[in-house]
Amino acid sequence: MKKNYLFTPGPTMVPPEVSLAEAQPMIHHRTPQFSQIFYELSEDLKYLFQTKTGEVFTLMSSGTGAMEACVANVLSKGDKALVVISGKFGERWAELCKCFGIETITIDVENGRVVDPSEIEAVLQKTEGIKAVFTTQCETSTGVVHDIQSISPLVKKHGALLVVDSITGIGVHPFFMDEWNIDVAITGSQKGCMMPPGLAFVCVNSSAWNVIEKADLPRYYWDFRKMRKELKNKTTPFTPAVSLVMAMKTAMDMIKKEGIENVWKRHARLAHATREGARALGLELFAGEYSSNVLTAIKAPPGIDVDKIIKRLRDETGVTFTGGQSELKGKIIRIGHMGYVNDFDVIVAIAALEKGLSEAGYLVELGKGLSTVQSILVSKK
Ligand SMILES: *Cc1c(COP(=O)(O)O)cnc(C)c1O
Secondary structure, three states: OOOOEEOOOOOOOOOHHHHHHHOOOOOOOOOHHHHHHHHHHHHHHHHHHOOOOOEEEEEOOOHHHHHHHHHHHHOOOOOEEEEEEOOHHHHHHHHHHHHOOOEEEEEEOOOOOOOOHHHHHHHHHHOOOEEEEEEEOEEOOOOEEOOHHHHHHHHHHOOOEEEEEOOOOEOOEOOOOOOOOOOEEEEEOOOOOOOOOOOEEEEEOHHHHHHHHHOOOOOOOOOHHHHHHHHHOOOOOOOOOHHHHHHHHHHHHHHHHHOHHHHHHHHHHHHHHHHHHHHHOOOOEOOHHHEOOOEEEEEOOOOOOHHHHHHHHHHHHOEEOEEOOHHHOOOEEEEEOOOOOOHHHHHHHHHHHHHHHHHOOOOOOOOHHHHHHHHHHHHOO
16 A cells, blocks of 8 residues: 655645645635635735735745746846856746846856855946846755855845745745845745645735836736735735635644744754764765755765666655756755654655665665664654
């Protein structure tokens, strides 16, 4: 019998409470009932982004839709943008900017490493008139976490807007919209939010409105000005994904009940245990000291076909990891531990990793990773 454990970097596992909320009978969206849920959710989302001054819009799309919306709302024809690329998702910012005809300057960071904030400052100093800097907090394709807190003041100093893809950051790593002075940040439902795919959230701080009001790139469905106007009426400009909104309200209730600081601590602890478990098996971490708490990226041991291990585990046991994308294909295993994950889930993950490696002929002393994980989880609170 297979039992599904989704240790993938999105979609992630969904709590039964959230699935049940999603299954509630449909209601019409132009009703006081929906407005009440939507209003409460929009307020709760401010807590998720740690903002008092920002507004959070719910977009009916995957994360990339929110990325496109940011580009379309913040930039104008003839603008220059700076994009930090440290993997697939940074690359996506650059593709989007180019798609809208924006002059795009990139900082290319080696896979598995993070940007040095001073490099951003150097480009801002050298290049006149950069309107916005687009960055990623957690680069899910390589497993690193960037130091957004240090990047922000440098961007501000040069008068540019800071737009952060925190799609796997928010709800996993500490993130402070107001305190860090972020202008625009986004997250998605299917990563740290314990939700199915289908919603994305954009937080726009008061500092960004001046630019957004005047921006002149074409936008219709993704127009933040329309969303802002309708949010004041406790609703959305177009038909929302009613069921997902109801599910997200429940997911937010769970996050509030645990407390966001405890959510961050849980992820740090589980990530630490998973990393140490992998190390105990003689494996090397792809992102080393830059590893995020979103996922553990492990280098493929020489001569071991990790994609075959991943496929076999998934098809035979239901435990799903992911491999690398593009140039990282066959080079890494990614074990996601974000969202609805607890101690015993990461124990399952490490046990499955031991099984997969052992069956593939990689010398593992069975239980070595597991005992390391157990001793971390038992001794630490
Ligand atoms: C998942 C993800 C996205 C968006 O992907 P979608 O498939 O559109 O939801 C963007 N950035 C990061 C860092 C991600 O992890």
